[in-house]
Amino acid sequence: NAGVTQTPKFQVLKTGQSMTLQCAQDMNHNSMYWYRQDPGMGLRLIYYSASEGTTDKGEVPNGYNVSRLNKREFSLRLESAAPSQTSVYFCASSRRTIPLEQYFGPGTRLTVT
Amino acid sequence: DQQVKQNSPSLSVQEGRISILNCDYTNSMFDYFLWYKKYPAEGPTFLISISSIKDKNEDGRFTVFLNKSAKHLSLHIVPSQPGDSAVYFCAARGNNAGNMLTFGGGTRLMVKP
Numbered sequence: 175n176a177g178v179t180q181t182p183k184f185q186v187l188k189t190g191q192s193m194t195l196q197c198a199q200d201m202n203h204n205s206m207y208w209y210r211q212d213p214g215m216g217l218r219l220i221y222y223s224a225s226e227g228t229t230d231k232g233e234v235p236n237g238y239n240v241s242r243l244n245k246r247e248f249s250l251r252l253e254s255a256a257p258s259q260t261s262v263y264f265c266a267s268s269r270r271t272i273p274l275e276q277y278f279g280p281g282t283r284l285t286v287t
Numbered sequence: 288d289q290q291v292k293q294n295s296p297s298l299s300v301q302e303g304r305i306s307i308l309n310c311d312y313t314n315s316m317f318d319y320f321l322w323y324k325k326y327p328a329e330g331p332t333f334l335i336s337i338s339s340i341k342d343k344n345e346d347g348r349f350t351v352f353l354n355k356s357a358k359h360l361s362l363h364i365v366p367s368q369p370g371d372s373a374v375y376f377c378a379a380r381g382n383n384a385g386n387m388l389t390f391g392g393g394t395r396l397m398v399k400p
Contacts (some may be wrong), residue, residue, distance in 0.1 A: 209390075214393075216291075216391050216392040216393055217376065217390040218390070219388070219389075221385060222387060232387065235344065235391075264330055264331070270386060274319055274336070274380060274386055275333040276386075276388060277323055277333070278330030278331045281328075
């Protein structure tokens with residue numbers, strides 16, 4: 175039981191390049207989330223998927239797209255990376271009923287130069 | 288407009304003493320509150336939660352208090368241990384179908400031996 179896994183762990187991109195961050199969970203959770211963490215700003219929600227087949231914008235969606243591939247997998251795509259997207263990205267998953275806590279992956283540290 | 292605020296970026300406590308981490312929120316629609324702990328280079332891990340219908344929840348050395356009239360919650364750790372040194376995030380859930388959480392900016396706790 176691996177919980178939430180993310181790939182890659184580290185990535186350096188040049189401005190304008192694209193990439194996809196992968197996330198998978200094996201807890202049979204319905205809901206999945208993508209956050210970014212910047213110093214002093216906590217975690218901010220980028221996109222979420224309440225259930226398979228649905229996705230919705232969070233607090234900071236600009237510059238990102240997501241795909242809920244199936245119940246297990248939720249990917250985040252940067253089409254044209256910008257230095258402002260330098261951050262640590264976390265994927266999380268949760269049930270839709272109590273207990274409501276979200277379980278997080280180990281994160282992807284992304285640097286855009 | 289930060290709906291969840293942790294006004295102390297850092298806190299230093301002696302081993303064996305009590306650690307008190309504070310969190311304020313502005314949205315009266317929040318119905319569930321959580322605390323997460325984060326070590327460097329790892330994802331946040333769930334610590335303890337409280338529903339808005341309660342004012343206290345205890346789990347071992349960790350107790351969360353909720354004061355709805357003041358829109359304030361706190362996490363008490365007694366006794367504090369060096370392994371508790373980490374960044375602590377409070378989070379709040381709005382009454383939404385996606386189980387979205389809003390996070391505070393975090394407080395770095397340092398427990399000195």
